[in-house]
Amino acid sequence: MTHDHRGHADGGARPDTAAAAPPPGIPRQRDDSAGPRPPAGAAPAEPGTAAAPAAAGTDRPAAPAGRDRYLDLLRFLALVRVVVYHLFGWAWLSVLFPSMGVMFALAGSLMARSLNRPALSVIRGRLRRLLPPLWAFGAVLLPLMFAAGWNPLRDPDLGGPSGLAQLLDYLVPVGAPPYPEHLGSDSGLLDPTWADDAAGPLWYLRAYLWFVVASPLLLWAFRRVPWATLLAPLALTAVVGTGVVTIGGETGNAVTDFAVYAGCWVLGFAHHEGVLARVPRYLAVSCSALFMAFALWWASGHQGPDHWDLNDIPLAQATWSFGFVVILLQYAPSWKELPGRLRRLDKPVTLANNRAVTIYLWHNLLITAAVPILDQAYNLPFMQSDAASSLLDSTYTLWTFLLVWPLIGLAIVAFGWIEDIAARRRPRLWPAGPGRKRRRRA
Numbered sequence: 264m265t266h267d268h269r270g271h272a273d274g275g276a277r278p279d280t281a282a283a284a285p286p287p288g289i290p291r292q293r294d295d296s297a298g299p300r301p302p303a304g305a306a307p308a309e310p311g312t313a314a315a316p317a318a319a320g321t322d323r324p325a326a327p328a329g330r331d332r333y334l335d336l337l338r339f340l341a342l343v344r345v346v347v348y349h350l351f352g353w354a355w356l357s358v359l360f361p362s363m364g365v366m367f368a369l370a371g372s373l374m375a376r377s378l379n380r381p382a383l384s385v386i387r388g389r390l391r392r393l394l395p396p397l398w399a400f401g402a403v404l405l406p407l408m409f410a411a412g413w414n415p416l417r418d419p420d421l422g423g424p425s426g427l428a429q430l431l432d433y434l435v436p437v438g439a440p441p442y443p444e445h446l447g448s449d450s451g452l453l454d455p456t457w458a459d460d461a462a463g464p465l466w467y468l469r470a471y472l473w474f475v476v477a478s479p480l481l482l483w484a485f486r487r488v489p490w491a492t493l494l495a496p497l498a499l500t501a502v503v504g505t506g507v508v509t510i511g512g513e514t515g516n517a518v519t520d521f522a523v524y525a526g527c528w529v530l531g532f533a534h535h536e537g538v539l540a541r542v543p544r545y546l547a548v549s550c551s552a553l554f555m556a557f558a559l560w561w562a563s564g565h566q567g568p569d570h571w572d573l574n575d576i577p578l579a580q581a582t583w584s585f586g587f588v589v590i591l592l593q594y595a596p597s598w599k600e601l602p603g604r605l606r607r608l609d610k611p612v613t614l615a616n617n618r619a620v621t622i623y624l625w626h627n628l629l630i631t632a633a634v635p636i637l638d639q640a641y642n643l644p645f646m647q648s649d650a651a652s653s654l655l656d657s658t659y660t661l662w663t664f665l666l667v668w669p670l671i672g673l674a675i676v677a678f679g680w681i682e683d684i685a686a687r688r689r690p691r692l693w694p695a696g697p698g699r700k701r702r703r704r705a
Contacts, residue, residue: 334369
């Protein structure tokens with residue numbers, strides 16, 4: 264089963280030079296209906312980094328320094344949607360904006376750009392950026408769960424003492440870090456599912472790590488058989504995500520999540536390599552509409568406990584996200600800055616992109632923490648009347664939504680600087696504007 268979650272990748276600029284030659288099997292195509300086509304979009308660039316040089320012996324142009332603010336905006340919207348989804352639980356949000364597919368596509372585009380450098384150094388760099396923020400989160404979450412009474416040795420889901428090794432996933436998330444589904448009691452300060460809520464989204468880090476490790480092979484395959492590599496994950500999802508082949512336990516979850524979102528990750532490759540820009544727009548949109556129509560048809564007959572929530576329907580999630588991402592990237596403008604009224608979002612967009620991992624890791628735990636904080640409002644003198652209490656009851660989720668953003672801001676200040684240290688940048692508490700360049704390695 265897939266779940267909904269954040270993204271992890273920084274935005275980048277689109278190259279100003281002509282697109283590289285298409286991979287084998289991709290003919291050059293031209294669509295003159297809308298005037299000259301823009302050059303192929305580069306993957307997101309890391310904050311404060313200069314352009315990566317073109318790989319030796321290739322004809323792929325180097326991506327220029329700077330940020331593609333359109334990609335930054337997509338990541339910002341994906342993060343906001345994730346927080347709203349986990350708070351309100353609205354199933355239709357998974358259809359309105361498939362955040363995870365968007366974030367994996369953006370991360371895949373960045374990975375393709377980075378793989379102009381040696382693959383092992385790129386993988387090490389990605390792990391260096393991912394793991395310290397996870398360690399900080401685990402250093403807070405694990406003691407809280409232990410203090411609340413969780414004993415991994417007695418947890419039947421971990422298989423006793425042999426399952427203790429799964430705790431190592433809090434160090435390197437080869438699998439999803441373990442947690443108890445219920446902890447505490449209904450009369451406690453927190454809801455009994457608070458640990459599940461806090462740690463559940465960590466599946467994303469496992470999937471991200473798998474994609475990072477597999478990317479050199481995936482990119483090699485994409486450059487040789489692009490369409491087969493692009494569509495193979497959908498075929499795999501049709502096998503492992505529909506019950507045709509059943510893989511049990513955490514391994515089955517990991518394989519299913521990989522299959523569901525691998526198509527979006529490879530779409531990031533296609534965006535960076537300029538493949539999508541060479542497909543006529545009418546053809547790309549028409550095919551995407553077919554994928555998305557199939558997704559809705561399949562979801563209508565295979566609904567889970569939350570009905571139209573695509574996170575419970577792997578094949579619908581995979582095909583809907585795939586079509587949605589194709590359209591987003593096919594119409595991608597090249598923005599060096601946000602245009603018009605969107606410019607008002609410049610600082611929030613910049614902050615969200617600089618602290619994407621922190622926001623993703625902490626948001627669900629902070630939603631949980633907002634509940635006992637908000638409950639204190641019932642003790643205020645003017646809340647003692649039935650009318651005031653009823654009003655708070657009816658608007659409780661809205662107040663939780665308003666409270667969680669200041670709490671996320673506190674988490675950014677308290678833990679976000681770890682992302683800078685992990686990226687070898689000068690640490691900043693509130694990176695809502697341009698920062699200094701990263702120190703060059705000797």
